[in-house]
Amino acid sequence: MAETIEQLIVTKASGEKVLFSVGKLELSLRKAGASEEITQAVLCKLEPRLYEGISTRKIYKIAFSILNKLSRSTAAKYSLKQGIMELGPSGFPFEKFVAELLRVQGFATDIGVFVDGQCVRHEIDVVAVKDGKRYMIECKYHNLHHNKSDVKIPMYIQSRFKDVEKVWPSEQEYEIRFHQAWVVTNTRFTDDAIRYASCVNLHLVGWDYPYKGGIKDMVDSFALYPLTCLTTLTRAEKQTLLDMKVVLCKELHHNEALLHKAGVRDKRIQEVLQEIAKLCGD
Structure with a gap:
């Protein structure tokens, strides 16, 4: 140039x-x-x-x-970043996407778990368990690139975590229910958010944070691309699949029936499957 x-x-x-x-x-x-x-x-x-x-x-x-x-x-x-932006408007597709990123790394995951805290009842976006430790994971989805998660978000999540961290069988004894809280977002965190999270041992995962451990790096490492990245599907077809709670390209891998159900015409199905095969490393 x-x-x-x-x-x-x-x-x-x-x-x-x-x-x-x-x-x-x-x-x-x-x-x-x-x-x-x-x-x-x-x-x-x-x-x-x-x-x-x-x-x-x-x-x-x-x-x-x-x-x-x-x-x-x-x-x-x-188009990965834009593809993730198109997982809305509801938060569920992003929560499922995050749960899958954790699952391939050895976590057992559950989505949308209700838990009674000391003060109020909470819905936890993702509960993840690995090596005997349980993690409370909150997903903060943004549909605009410039929207950052500021310090108010980790402060709010930390307060919820403290409410559900322990289970009290009696007034004198307690058991640890969650060992750490995480906040996962598809954009970035402000410097204050990172500083606060580090201070209170809250784990943050963003688009490119932490270094070599952000969402982009995880997606590339495990080839877990959201179906919204596909160039061979129309916006309407993508939305139909999301409404069917299908989020990942790998869910469509070798699955013509799902594509049929989403209204993809026969003559285009092979074209879609070929793109998915290349993305999933087949």
Whole structure:
């Protein structure tokens, strides 16, 4: 790309104006599995469509459109963050998605568990158990990229955790019900949220936090892509599947019946299954 592109001012979702970074775009394409040839082809086709002040969201949309014509499975991986954003509007698909990410790491999980605390009754998004320890996991789903989880969220979750942490068989004795609380979000945490969580031993998982342990890293490691990443399904078909409580691509793997039930036409089913196979590593 021409050197002048490096001087281009772009607009982030927050409204902040920054210099365009070709390197960051190249890295995001390569992380999605794009070859050097495909990466350079995307950059070459993207350059003439850039202009001063263009939003980073618009750049993503253009890059995705170009990439989708070159490699659908790579485009699906590239759209992971947006795909997770489309798991709403209810929180259940994201909770199921988080539970599955934990399950493949050896946790036993339950979704939507009601628990009596010392003061009030609570619904826990995900209860996870591993190596004899039980974790209370709260899922904070956002449908906008710039929405961060601020310090109020971990403070609120910590107060709920303290209410359900112990079970009191008698006034003098108690048993540990939960050993730690987690907050999992599909975006990012503010610095104060991270600082507070560290202070009270609350575990945070965000889009790219902690380092090499965020949602993006887990999805890539275990190939657990949400079906909303698929480029071969329409928005309506995706929503139908979500309404059926189907969330993951792997649930559709070799499962023509589910696709039929969602209204996908016969002539497109094989196309969808091929994209899923590439994403799931088949």
